[in-house]
Amino acid sequence: MRLFIACAFSALIVLASPFMGQLQSLLRSSVSxxxxxxxxxxxxxxxxxxxxxxxxIRIKGHRGKRVAAMAVAIGLGLAYTTNMSTGDxxxxxxxxxxxxxxxxxAVLFYRVWRRAGDPSTMVLPLLCGFxxxxxxxxxxxxxxxxxxxxxxxxxxLTALVCGVxxxxxxxxxxxxxxxxxxxxTARVGLAAAMTVVVFAxxxxxxxxxxxxxVDGIGQFQSHHTxxxxxxxxxxxxxxxxxxxxxxxxxxxxxxxxxDEGLWHVRERNLRWDEGDVSAAWQENLILERFFxxxxxxxxxxxxxxxxxxxEHRADAETRKTPMMTPFVSAAAPRTIYTWPKVVYWSVVGAxxxxxxxxxxxxxxRPAAA
Numbered sequence: 001m002r003l004f005i006a007c008a009f010s011a012l013i014v015l016a017s018p019f020m021g022q023l024q025s026l027l028r029s030s031v032s033x034x035x036x037x038x039x040x041x042x043x044x045x046x047x048x049x050x051x052x053x054x055x056x057i058r059i060k061g062h063r064g065k066r067v068a069a070m071a072v073a074i075g076l077g078l079a080y081t082t083n084m085s086t087g088d089x090x091x092x093x094x095x096x097x098x099x100x101x102x103x104x105x106a107v108l109f110y111r112v113w114r115r116a117g118d119p120s121t122m123v124l125p126l127l128c129g130f131x132x133x134x135x136x137x138x139x140x141x142x143x144x145x146x147x148x149x150x151x152x153x154x155x156x157l158t159a160l161v162c163g164v165x166x167x168x169x170x171x172x173x174x175x176x177x178x179x180x181x182x183x184x185t186a187r188v189g190l191a192a193a194m195t196v197v198v199f200a201x202x203x204x205x206x207x208x209x210x211x212x213x214v215d216g217i218g219q220f221q222s223h224h225t226x227x228x229x230x231x232x233x234x235x236x237x238x239x240x241x242x243x244x245x246x247x248x249x250x251x252x253x254x255x256x257x258x259d260e261g262l263w264h265v266r267e268r269n270l271r272w273d274e275g276d277v278s279a280a281w282q283e284n285l286i287l288e289r290f291f292x293x294x295x296x297x298x299x300x301x302x303x304x305x306x307x308x309x310x311e312h313r314a315d316a317e318t319r320k321t322p323m324m325t326p327f328v329s330a331a332a333p334r335t336i337y338t339w340p341k342v343v344y345w346s347v348v349g350a351x352x353x354x355x356x357x358x359x360x361x362x363x364x365r366p367a368a369a
Contacts, residue, residue, distance in 0.1 A: 002108070002111050002112045003112045005108060006105070006108035006109045006111070006112055006128070009104070009105065009108055010105055010108075010128075010129075010132040013101055013105065013132065013136060014132060014135050014136045014139060015139075017136055017139055017140055017143070018139070018140075018143045024094065027039070028090070033089070033090060036090060036093070037089045037090060037093045040093035040094065040096070040097055041093055041096070043097060043100070044093075044096045044097060044099070044100055047100045048074060048100070051166065052070065052074070054170075066168075066169040066170075066172065067169065068169075069165050069166075069168050069169035070165070070166055070169035070170075072165055073103075073162040073163070073165035073166040073169065074162070074166075076158070076161065076162050076165070077099060077103070077158070077159065077162040080155075080158045081095065081096055081099060095152070095155060098152070098155065098156065098159070099155070099156075099158075099159040099162075100159075101159075102129060102132075102133060102156045102159035102160055102163065103159045103160070103162050103163035103166065104163065105129045105132055105160065105163065106125050106126070106129050106159070106160040106161075106162070106163025106164045106166075106167065107163045107164075107166060107167040107170070109124065109125035109128045109129055110122070110125040110163070110164050110167035110168070111167065111171065112124070112125075113125065113184075113187075114167075114171060114173050114174075115173065115174060116173070116181070116184050117173060117174070117175045117176055117177055117181070118176070118177050118178070118179060118180045118181050118184050119178065119180055119184075119188075120180060120181075120184035120185075120187060120188050121173050121176070122164050122168075123188050123191075124187060124188060124191055125160065125163070125164050125167070126157070126160050126161065126164060127188070127191040127192055127194075127195045128191060129156070129157075129160035129163070130153070130156070130157055130160065130195055130199070131191075131194060131195050131198050131199075132156075133152075133153050133156030133157065133160070134153050134195075134198050134199050134202045135198065136156070137149060137150075137152050137153050137156075137202065137206075138198075138201070138202045138205065138206075141202075141205055141206050141254070142253060142254050143254060149206070149334065150202075150203070150206070150207065150334075153199070153202070189355050189356050189357070190356065192355040193352040193353075193355040193356045196348060196351050196352050196355065197348065197352050200344075200345070200348040203337075204341070204344065204345075206334070207334065207335060207336060207337050208223070208336070208337055208338075208339060208341060208344065209221055209222055209223040209224070209336040209337070209338065210222055210223075210224070210225055210226075210336075210338055211336075211338050212226055213326075214226075214286075214289065216285070217282065217285045217286055217289060217327070218282050218285075218286075218326055218327030218328060218329060219326060219327065219328045219329065220264070220286055220328075220329035220331065220332075221329070221331075221332045221336040221338075222260055222332075222336075223256060223260065223336070224256075224257070224260070229257075229290045230290070232257040233257075233290060233291065233292060233293060236257060236258070236293035236294075236297075237292065237293045240293050240297040241297075244297045244298045244299065245258055245297070245298075245299050245300060246298050246299060246300055246303065247300070248300050257291075258294060258299065260291070261287065261290075261291035261293075261294030261295075262294065262299070262301055263331040263332060263333060264283050264286050264287050264291060264329065264331045265287065265294065265301070265302075265306045266331070267283050267329065267330060267331035268280050268283035268284050268287065271283060272316075277316055277319045277320050277321075278320040278321050278322075278323055278327075279327065280316060281316050281317065281320040282323075282327040282329070283329060283331065284308060284313070284316070286329060286331075287306075294306060295307035
């Protein structure tokens with residue numbers, strides 16, 4: 001039952017992420033930014049205060065150590081969220097709500113294996129919670145207006161550590177040994193292998209791609225090959241004549257081709273505003289070569305398209321200066337690794353198999369005996 005509750009709550013958090021974006025937008029449009037931040041801050045502070053009060057009521061024996069563990073959990077959470085603050089009060093407020101959610105996930109999974117009496121008591125909740133956090137961010141990668149990032153996955157991991165510490169303070173294991181028992185070794189190996197595969201799939205979707213060097217244009221990064229970009233450009237040119245990406249529903253599939261085109265639009269406009277005409281010109285060349293539908297079609301980002309007017313383009317061509325080094329686009333908002341996918345997945349598979357070996361050996365030995 002405890003495992004079912006932990007899994008059900010985790011599934012709720014993951015599946016609710018698209019709706020949370022809608023809820024946040026509705027709330028932000030209904031109240032001022034200050035009120036929005038105060039409301040989320042009140043949820044966070046209230047949750048921590050309620051959890052701390054409940055813990056103090058339940059803590060009886062070994063009070064000093066358990067209160068210390070709870071203080072470390074709260075202090076670590078406060079220190080991490082403060083040091084990793086983005087400076088944007090609305091974003092920071094939302095991330096702190098996520099921190100509370102994943103702290104609770106860790107407590108729920110900790111209760112499942114509390115009686116294991118070995119390191120799996122702490123390791124398994126972290127691994128399961130990490131899988132949940134990765135799936136949460138991975139789903140957001142496919143949803144418009146949401147962003148799935150590795151930074152948030154590790155923010156969730158810190159929340160999980162704090163949650164496990166809080167769970168220990170709330171309800172310590174009845175016994176504990178640093179030596180892992182056979183069934184626990186198998187469970188940890190399986191969970192670790194699943195964690196590696198799920199996280200690798202997330203990285204493959206969000207962070208693996210290609211670096212393209214095009215004569216006369218320069219270098220840029222993409223999740224697509226040149227052939228794929230050409231094919232997507234032809235497809236969107238036809239499709240967007242009748243179905244332009246204007247009113248994109250929040251609960252729909254993210255168009256990564258459109259997203260990449262808008263990377264270059266934003267970078268082009270930023271460079272132009274900064275007075276770097278040459279870089280803006282090169283970004284515009286990338287758009288003209290690979291993202292013409294983004295330039296010419298109405299989108300949710302620009303109802304009249306994003307193509308430069310003829311006089312603007314002529315002015316930029318006149319004012320640009322030769323670059324001393326080949327142009328390298330900085331449009332990609334996150335790191336894109338160009339690792340060969342065959343090699344990448346071969347390494348991932350080997351690591352997952354190695355993690356499964358100890359548990360397999362443990363299961364075979366009793367049968368052999």
